[in-house]
Amino acid sequence: MKNDTIPLKRFINPRKGMRLDTFLQSRIEGHSRSFIQFLIKTGNVKVDGKTEKKHHKLKGNEEISVNLIADPATNVKAEKVNFKVIHEEESFLIISKPSGIITHPAGRNSSGTLLQGLLFKYPQLNDWKGLGKPGLVHRLDRETSGLMIVAKTANAQKIIMKQFSDRTVAKHYLALCDGKVTSSQFIEASIKRNDFNRTAFSVEADGKNAKTYIRPVAQFPGKTLLLIKIFTGRTHQIRVHLSHIGYPVSGDIKYGGSPDARIMLHSYSIGFNHPENGKRLYFKTDLPEDFPDAKSLSV
Numbered sequence: 001m002k003n004d005t006i007p008l009k010r011f012i013n014p015r016k017g018m019r020l021d022t023f024l025q026s027r028i029e030g031h032s033r034s035f036i037q038f039l040i041k042t043g044n045v046k047v048d049g050k051t052e053k054k055h056h057k058l059k060g061n062e063e064i065s066v067n068l069i070a071d072p073a074t075n076v077k078a079e080k081v082n083f084k085v086i087h088e089e090e091s092f093l094i095i096s097k098p099s100g101i102i103t104h105p106a107g108r109n110s111s112g113t114l115l116q117g118l119l120f121k122y123p124q125l126n127d128w129k130g131l132g133k134p135g136l137v138h139r140l141d142r143e144t145s146g147l148m149i150v151a152k153t154a155n156a157q158k159i160i161m162k163q164f165s166d167r168t169v170a171k172h173y174l175a176l177c178d179g180k181v182t183s184s185q186f187i188e189a190s191i192k193r194n195d196f197n198r199t200a201f202s203v204e205a206d207g208k209n210a211k212t213y214i215r216p217v218a219q220f221p222g223k224t225l226l227l228i229k230i231f232t233g234r235t236h237q238i239r240v241h242l243s244h245i246g247y248p249v250s251g252d253i254k255y256g257g258s259p260d261a262r263i264m265l266h267s268y269s270i271g272f273n274h275p276e277n278g279k280r281l282y283f284k285t286d287l288p289e290d291f292p293d294a295k296s297l298s299v
Contacts, residue, residue, distance in 0.1 A: 081117025146267025
């Protein structure tokens with residue numbers, strides 16, 4: 001498949017004491033840590049004109065240049081992967097991703113991903129002329145189920161990605177959390193990658209701003225079903241924010257949740273502007289069957 005090279009990026013005066021790979025991942029959104037490290041290893045990152053290792057500690061006054069070559073994770077083979085198409089037009093799809101499927105290849109996860117399923121079902125994506133991973137404009141964690149937007153053309157990808165960047169996409173989730181939440185509330189707490197566990201995130205004063213709204217919609221023994229709106233799109237945002245206020249997502253062991261069938265988080269609805277005519281569109285999906293009493297609830 002074809003992937004255009006993204007222009008050179010430069011960063012000046014990075015934060016003193018940060019690892020090179022950590023700094024770049026905080027500044028270059030939409031790419032995995034493994035890809036950032038791949039760029040460093042292959043000489044596509046220079047610090048004051050010199051190549052360095054991924055664990056290089058920054059002094060705080062360097063110029064860092066990054067040649068964002070095509071992500072090798074996009075060079076994947078099509079596979080038949082289970083997902084449901086909710087709505088389809090010439091320029092985009094609305095799909096429902098099952099829990100347990102990773103969005104795209106990353107690290108050791110090189111097979112059975114949503115991206116490979118899209119390439120199988122829509123062969124035209126194999127000749128992708130857009131940026132990055134064919135069709136993808138956002139992602140969901142492996143265990144999170146529910147709605148995603150997929151672009152079918154490079155122009156639609158560009159337009160929809162800008163809507164995400166401008167925060168005009170409305171995203172609502174359902175989460176089954178531990179404990180009894182009795183009232184609606186906003187959660188505004190900055191998030192950054194955890195300094196001690198690089199696969200986790202935590203609330204930190206020097207993190208990126210993050211805002212979440214939660215509303216309880218049903219109560220179960222020891223659990224609350226929440227309708228959630230996110231105003232920012234930080235990695236693990238809902239999981240981190242709910243853990244922060246003492247109501248972790250059920251099944252989310254990493255962030256203090258009690259054991260469950262899976263991390264009980266579902267992308268329930270999404271709203272955005274049509275990439276061709278600008279009309280506002282809204283889509284929602286059914287409650288997942290593995291949520292308690294899903295068939296009898298309406299949100």
